[in-house]
Amino acid sequence: MHRRIVALLAGTAVALTACGGVQGGSAARDAAGFPTKPVELTVPSSAGGSSDLIGRAVARAVEKPLGTSVPVVNKPGANGAVGGKEVLGSSPDGHRLVMLFKSLMSITPLAVDDPDAIRFDQMTVVAPLTVEDYVLVVPAASPHRTVADLVGAGRLSYGTTGAGTGSQLAQALLFGAAKVDATDVPFDGGAPTITALLGSQVDAAVIQIAEAAPQVDAGALRPLAVFSEARIPFLKDVPTAKELGYDVVVDQRRFLAAPAGLAPEALATLQKAVATAQQDPRYTEFLEKNYISPWTDPADQVIPHLEAAKKGYADVIAASGITFKES
Amino acid sequence: MDVIGPALAGFSVAFEPANLLYCLLGVTLGMLVGVLPGLGPAATIAVLLPITYTIEPASAIIMLAGIFYGAQYGGTITSVLLRLPGEASTVVTAIDGYQMARNGRAGAALGIAAIGSFIGGTVAILGLTFLAPLVAGAALSFGPPEYTALAVLGILLVTTLGGGSVRASLLAAAIGLLLATVGRDPIVATERFTFGSDELADGIDFVVVAMGLFGIGEILFNLEQHRGTNPKPPPIGRAWPSRQDWRDARAAVGRGSVVGFVLGVLPGGGATMSSLVAYAVEKRRAKDPSRFGKGAIEGVAGPETANNAAATSSFIPLLTLGIPANGTMAIMFGALLLHGITPGPLLIGQHPDVFWGVIDSMYVGNLLLLIMSVPLIGIFVRVLAVRTAILAPLTVLITMIGVYTVRMSVFDMLAVAVFGVLGYLMKKVGLEPGPLVLAFVLGTLLETSFRQSMRIFHGDLAGFAGRPISGVLLGAVVVIVVVAALRRRSHRKTVDNDVLAVPGPTKEP
Amino acid sequence: MDQEQEEVQEEVQEQVTAPAGRSRTTAVAAVVSLAVGLLAGWTAWGMRVGTLSEPGPGLWPLVVSVVMVLSSVALLVAAGHATESDPFTRGSAVVLLGAVSLLAYAWAFERIGFEIPTALLLMLWLTVIGKEPLLTSLLVTVGATAAAYLLFVVALGVSLPRLIAF
Known part of the structure; x- marks a missing residue:
């Protein structure tokens, strides 16, 4: 008797499966008309960091022009490779986007061997988003007031926001050029790096300006140098590394990407919505308040920029003779 | 600096009718998602974040904090009734709380957890009010070497969990540490033990391990035990702790409050460590430690008080330093930023209303939880009256779907089934899941901070001894191990209390 | 009262506690974990151990x-x-049987939506494993499947793979 019921149910299952498609889940296939459901934005780093905040600001601004909700999903791991791979490996229906960063595409490959790293041909670039700059900071209690002080101190340890990040690259190049015996200590993102720095666990660290700003304002951290081409308005008394004689220019850029093969109509819809979102006064105010500049290049210039940066960094590393790759 | 005035002003914010409503909403919602395995408070807060854009920052944060609190308590309910710990900090509760429920004391366990949480929260808020700047500074002196020492101490305490033998717990902990290394290396991102699987590159999710080993493992084990019989459900008993329960537990609540407040301040792993330390303290202080693992009320009261106190004091680094202590705090950080408020050293001066509003809202949230729990516990414990034959499939169903919702992954569902079988096998051979799960949680912290320390020390192991806090902590580890070894030796001369080594059928000395 | 409670406690203990080691299964478990440990150690050795100052x-x-x-x-x-x-x-x-049914459930979950596997899983556990009467099982199955749908899909907005969409 029981068996018959089970068989009956199983029969119904087969019948129902034959007539209807499965909705929802991680592999929703229904792509007719876009968007047909919420568009999920994966931020491949932990909640609370600058990537997360930018992701949430974009998501909030893009909801209205896109006409659907845009939930943000945090998927941290391996500098963004984990979340990036997951989204880029999903079906290209436009309902899953990922915010990727320059460091993952241009710096990580120079530092970490990953035979399975994200490739440019796996993605459709939806839109460039932001440019952020890095600053070298020391704790307020540190005796060092200038970069010259710091590199003259002999052996030191420096915090980075992870292996293969701009934070690591900038310091490896700087301390490499200054021929200091310096050890990098990778942390998982900006917040733990700042924590370690505030507690003087490391002598110095390079973090993004937005992350450093509240601490610099409060006098808890002292900025020594920035890694942009020109001085930063917020830190106009802080010299660039270039002025100090170190040819180190490193920035972080973020962009939205979807899996390769995204339908042109869906891409156009998304790009239009993001363009509108970037004019949203709350979004622009958010960027200003956090010392973030918009990345104004057209979408098709994103990949060439990243490729050029990767080559440029590789050349500098080769020329400086430092060993950047995890030895 | 006057703290009383602004602190009281914060209460006037928290007690506004609209804010009370948001708080109630948050707490209720939190309790619901806490009861469902998988959907944690962090995910819920992230989902609700867009809704809060349109309301006042203080109200938004009050609601989100309510979710955080409610979820903590919801997790306790499933830990006690169904042995499903949804959060790392309630794993310890699942050990004695579940046994209490089997003994007809579910109401007492849940009640003491509610009371303990309220008291722990209160103590932590008082501490936060008067000691925040001091404690925040102390948190900063915890660098990678201190975390390494703390995690080592944690792993050691893990072996005191429950009623199993030390050897068995140690093996379980080692398995947990090994499982924690699956996935990308936290420092250089090399894939380890992933067998080329992308799902494993992320590492294994805590929820998968905990739900599988505890929940599913227990159900599979009971299937076999009760084969053919329809077991009597455990008695429901009183829906609230008795006077005697309170007398037994009040010292544990007091100690748990202090332990939780102190450890909760440490970013990363504070709440889990505090529940673990509170449990170990209670077991050590007990006249008869063998009651632990079999339904000792102190084993619920201490850790539950501690994790709630820790949850409150984890706001200290966020609000005074701008450093989120855990995933949920990180989302709160984001919520504040999106409302145009930057948590950091300057917050208390720039936005005292938000600072105290948030703090006081937690107080209100705890009070609401306590009031709500009086009628709710009576309802929740009725779950136990459901026949096992019906309750088991429903529990399995909620677990499977809940695990799927963590990251929409069928792989995780398969994994939870596999861990269920592992949990069943462990129970068959007398290994407890608690040490494995907690070692799994502490494993990543231990490895990361150890490797960071070695870089800071330029490879010199003696560096750990050269720093006051890590030196003292590691000294404590050594002392505990030596004392335990000596005590066992002297014991063995008279009565052998290592269960595994006893050849005969005697279980207790 | 206390006496009585303790008796209940002991009774329950006997029911739920596994033989605490001492058995051949413990030995087997130790051998298996020994083998896993050796294998893991050997694999780890191949991952580049590094030095203490630069741990790999x-x-x-x-x-x-x-x-x-x-x-x-x-x-x-x-x-x-x-x-x-x-x-x-x-x-x-x-x-x-229970474990295999869970694996099958997971396997079918995204392929044919969650409703039918859920119903099948519940029926299997209720009737075959739990030996519940048929009517009870059917009622519980239908009720629980509907409740899961309402809770996760409708109330919490979780995107479960499903056949029935609104």
Whole structure:
């Protein structure tokens, strides 16, 4: 008797499966008309960091022009490779986007061997988003007031926001050029790096300006140098590394990407919505308040920029003779 | 600096009718998602974040904090009734709380957890009010070497969990540490033990391990035990702790409050460590430690008080330093930023209303939880009256779907089934899941901070001894191990209390 | 009252507590974890252990493997006086059935939506494993499946794979 019921149910299952498609889940296939459901934005780093905040600001601004909700999903791991791979490996229906960063595409490959790293041909670039700059900071209690002080101190340890990040690259190049015996200590993102720095666990660290700003304002951290081409308005008394004689220019850029093969109509819809979102006064105010500049290049210039940066960094590393790759 | 005035002003914010409503909403919602395995408070807060854009920052944060609190308590309910710990900090509760429920004391366990949480929260808020700047500074002196020492101490305490033998717990902990290394290396991102699987590159999710080993493992084990019989459900008993329960537990609540407040301040792993330390303290202080693992009320009261106190004091680094202590705090950080408020050293001066509003809202949230729990516990414990034959499939169903919702992954569902079988096998051979799960949680912290320390020390192991806090902590580890070894030796001369080594059928000395 | 409660407690203890080691199964478990520990250690060695100042990805897994091997050996030594016989019984077949049903459930979940596998899983557990009367089982199955749908899909807005969409 029981068996018959089970068989009956199983029969119904087969019948129902034959007539209807499965909705929802991680592999929703229904792509007719876009968007047909919420568009999920994966931020491949932990909640609370600058990537997360930018992701949430974009998501909030893009909801209205896109006409659907845009939930943000945090998927941290391996500098963004984990979340990036997951989204880029999903079906290209436009309902899953990922915010990727320059460091993952241009710096990580120079530092970490990953035979399975994200490739440019796996993605459709939806839109460039932001440019952020890095600053070298020391704790307020540190005796060092200038970069010259710091590199003259002999052996030191420096915090980075992870292996293969701009934070690591900038310091490896700087301390490499200054021929200091310096050890990098990778942390998982900006917040733990700042924590370690505030507690003087490391002598110095390079973090993004937005992350450093509240601490610099409060006098808890002292900025020594920035890694942009020109001085930063917020830190106009802080010299660039270039002025100090170190040819180190490193920035972080973020962009939205979807899996390769995204339908042109869906891409156009998304790009239009993001363009509108970037004019949203709350979004622009958010960027200003956090010392973030918009990345104004057209979408098709994103990949060439990243490729050029990767080559440029590789050349500098080769020329400086430092060993950047995890030895 | 006057703290009383602004602190009281914060209460006037928290007690506004609209804010009370948001708080109630948050707490209720939190309790619901806490009861469902998988959907944690962090995910819920992230989902609700867009809704809060349109309301006042203080109200938004009050609601989100309510979710955080409610979820903590919801997790306790499933830990006690169904042995499903949804959060790392309630794993310890699942050990004695579940046994209490089997003994007809579910109401007492849940009640003491509610009371303990309220008291722990209160103590932590008082501490936060008067000691925040001091404690925040102390948190900063915890660098990678201190975390390494703390995690080592944690792993050691893990072996005191429950009623199993030390050897068995140690093996379980080692398995947990090994499982924690699956996935990308936290420092250089090399894939380890992933067998080329992308799902494993992320590492294994805590929820998968905990739900599988505890929940599913227990159900599979009971299937076999009760084969053919329809077991009597455990008695429901009183829906609230008795006077005697309170007398037994009040010292544990007091100690748990202090332990939780102190450890909760440490970013990363504070709440889990505090529940673990509170449990170990209670077991050590007990006249008869063998009651632990079999339904000792102190084993619920201490850790539950501690994790709630820790949850409150984890706001200290966020609000005074701008450093989120855990995933949920990180989302709160984001919520504040999106409302145009930057948590950091300057917050208390720039936005005292938000600072105290948030703090006081937690107080209100705890009070609401306590009031709500009086009628709710009576309802929740009725779950136990459901026949096992019906309750088991429903529990399995909620677990499977809940695990799927963590990251929409069928792989995780398969994994939870596999861990269920592992949990069943462990129970068959007398290994407890608690040490494995907690070692799994502490494993990543231990490895990361150890490797960071070695870089800071330029490879010199003696560096750990050269720093006051890590030196003292590691000294404590050594002392505990030596004392335990000596005590066992002297014991063995008279009565052998290592269960595994006893050849005969005697279980207790 | 206390006496009574203690009796209940002991009764329950006897029911739920596994034979605390001492058996052949403990020895088998120790041998299995010993083997896993050795294998993991060997794999970790191949991942580049590095040095203490520059620890590689393999160092920590290697340390853990060593701990695992040592504790397995300790357990094996302790279990050496095995007296009890194998506690696996015919009842273990139900466990196998339960576990396989969960795997099948997961397998079918995204393929045919969650409703039918859920109903099948519940029916199997209620009738075959739980020996509940048919009517009760059907009612519980329908009720629980609908409740799961309402709770997760409608109330919480979780995107479960499903056949029925609104």
